[in-house]
Amino acid sequence: MDNQEKDNSQHPTDSAHWERSVLEKLAFAALDEQKATRRWGIFFKSLMFAYILVLLGVAVYPKLKLDKNSSGEHTAVINLVGMIAEGKDANAADLIESLRNAVKDEHTKGIIIHANSPGGSPVQSAYVYDEIRKIKKEHPQLPIYAVVSDVCASGCYYIASATDKIFVNPASLIGSIGVLMDGFGFVDAMKNLGVERRLLTAGAHKAMLDPFSPPKEDETAYMKELLGQVHQQFISAVKLGRGNRLKETPDMFSGLVWTGEAGVKNGIADDFSDDDKVARDIIGAEKRVDFTQQEALIDKLAGKLGASFEHALSNVLQTPSLR
Incomplete structure (x- = not known):
């Protein structure tokens, strides 16, 4: 058998070996691609999971946002x-914790309470x-100022x-030193509808x-x-806080509100300024x-539900309010 015949006899085997090698390479490449x-x-799933955990952490425990600069x-x-009111953004628990955190910080040189509220719960x-x-008694060297923007009335x-x-700003509204209790009466409406009250x-x-x-009459x-x-x-609280700065008039504690300009004149405010100027x-x-203490998202949602119930109940029970 000559060389040409030998080459022809070996060709089918070499061809099969080449095809098998190519198929193996393709298979391994596919496996590598699947692994990658x-x-x-x-x-990416781990990254997304970590991102969701961070969001939940911030939502549930906002104190994780540690960078206060x-x-x-x-x-x-x-x-x-x-x-x-309790359950609202402006509630005693959060405001008190905010004040205490500010006092604890050794770099705090003074505190501004930025006020913009119509009032609310006297308690x-x-x-x-x-x-x-x-705080003023324990830290007399630490000034605490209220800076009013639009309104600071009643409880505020x-x-x-x-x-x-x-x-204050000259156009701010300030004062409303009074208490109210409001509600509704449905007696005549029930009579007109033919509804009998059984209590x-x-x-x-x-x-x-x-x-x-x-x-x-006796209950009223x-x-x-x-x-x-x-x-x-x-x-009594206002007189104790303001002292002889108040220029008392017959209607000072009647529930009236004044502009910031009038408020400085009658002593319920001290001067005109804003946050930036007071700080500087x-x-x-x-x-x-x-x-400002931020309430946890879950607590806030629960508070909203509770506040809605409280609001509906207060309309029936007519809870006193400084507003």
Whole structure:
């Protein structure tokens, strides 16, 4: 057999070996690609999982946001914004914790309470008022100022009156030193609809001011006396906080509000300024750091549900309010 015949006889085997080699390479390449795809898939899933964990952590425990940029002397700012009530953004627990955190920070040179609130719960307001008075007694060298933007009325003014000074804009609204209790009466509407009220109580005044029953003179007088007591507590707190700066007039504690300009004249405010100027020119620490306590998202959602129930209940029970 010559060389040409030998080559022809070996060709089928070599061809089969080459094809098998190519198939093996393709198979291994496919496996490698699948492995790489799985690795990248695991990587991106892990990254997404970590991202979700961080978001949940921040939502549930906002204190994980540790960067307050509080190095060096600064002015601590605490926002008192919105209705003052438990479960609201402006509530005593968060405001008090904000104040305490600001005081604990060794770089805090002064505190600004940025006020923009129509008021709210007298109890919540009193808690914050007492905390400010306590801080002033324990840290007399640390100034605490209230800076009013649009409005600081009723419960908000209750709190502001505890600070060292109150700064306003000439167009701010400030004051409303009074107490109210509101509700509705449906007696005539029920008569027109032919609805009979059936109410059973144990205790002569258990259904006091029931909106579906006619008002009773003795119960109305009692509630007015109760409101008068809360009002007197409010007045006493303002007088204690403001001292001889108040230029008392017959209508000062009547529930009226004044512009910032009039407020400076009658002594319920001290001067005109804003956050930036108070921090820079009065406290002497231009850098401002926000110490406002942020409520956890889950707690906030729960609070919203609770607040909705409380609001509906207060309309029936007619809870006193500084607003």
